[in-house]
Amino acid sequence: MARPDRSIDPRIIKSAEKEFLANGYEKASLKEICQKAQITTGALYKRYKGKEDLFCAVVADTVAALNAVMEEKCSISVEKLSDEELVTAWEMNASTLWWFQFLYEHRNGFLLLIKCAEGTRYSDFQHDWVEVMTGKSYEYFLETRKRRLTDASISRDEMHILLSAFWTTIYEPFIHGYGWEQIKEHCKLICDLFNWRRVLGFPSV
Template sequence: MSKPDRSIDPRIMESAKKEFLAHGFEKASLKTICQEAGVTTGALYKRYKGKEDLFCAVVADTVAALDGFVEMRSSAQVKDLSDEELVGAWEMEESMPEWFRFLYEHQEGFTLLISSAGGTRYANFQHDLADKMTAKTYEYFQEAKVRGLTHGDISEEEMHILLSAFWTAVCEPFIHGYTWEQMEAHSRIICSLFHWSRALGFDAPVI
């Protein structure tokens, strides 16, 4: 029994990525993808159920990498953190460049997820990302309140709204095709704009 020819898979993936980036999922053409890859539509359908299945395959590595990165950054048990670590978690001068470096390494996949995924299971990716981050972020904040490290008073719903605004600011330069130098400058602006310590009451005496 002959083995399936997998040599054309990279061509399909690269062609699909290019087409999805140029036109978004809904306007992307499977016919164009096949023509650019030099394969028949039959060959494509032997590998993918349809256009959404192909899109999900294109972004799969980015989704897995992002899930792993988020898990790594949120794996700490807040009760095990020192007061200094808990307060320092809101200072972004070190963490923000790390985020941008990671996202820039996965730039094409991340851009697809935040700007080209309408009509797929990832249509609400940016909102879902903010939602995923809210629970752990609010856990940090609540622990700081219990320890008397902050005088802030904010609900989990408000935290979600703030994080949604924050992630919009993070995502926009990818949508606009910023260079790495522009990303670095943007990262510094975000650190100034989103002064979490001040907004959440970490930089004033607890009454």
């Protein structure tokens, strides 16, 4: 009895990732993907419903990793945090570098989501991700106001705008193909640019 070729799926994913990165979802060719994976189109359609289904399979691990991080962050009960924890949550250096390290480990999938997803269910990924981040961030901010740690007045819409600007500075190095050393230097610039303690009205340290 012939053994199933278990190398087919990894070959498809690898070939599809390269094609989507090179041409974006809309211009990507299933024919090219199949040729480079050395399979027939019939073999591909046995595994995936079509091009979008294949794109989603390519980014699945990255999406799962991002969702896991966000679920962990959203599970934090801000009411149980100390005053110091609420304020230091806005410190930039360590947390921003952590995000860059995490995203760099998932850089191909992340780049597909932020640059190559037009035409898929992830077309609005950049906006949707910021919106999720805004929800939890604003919850932190409201708790600081409730405890009179700040008297700054910032609406949820303003928080979304600020975080959109912040996350654009996160996205762009990946779009421009920065290496890790460049990203570390870029991280320092971001931390100098975004002084959340001042914006949110926390005392200077």
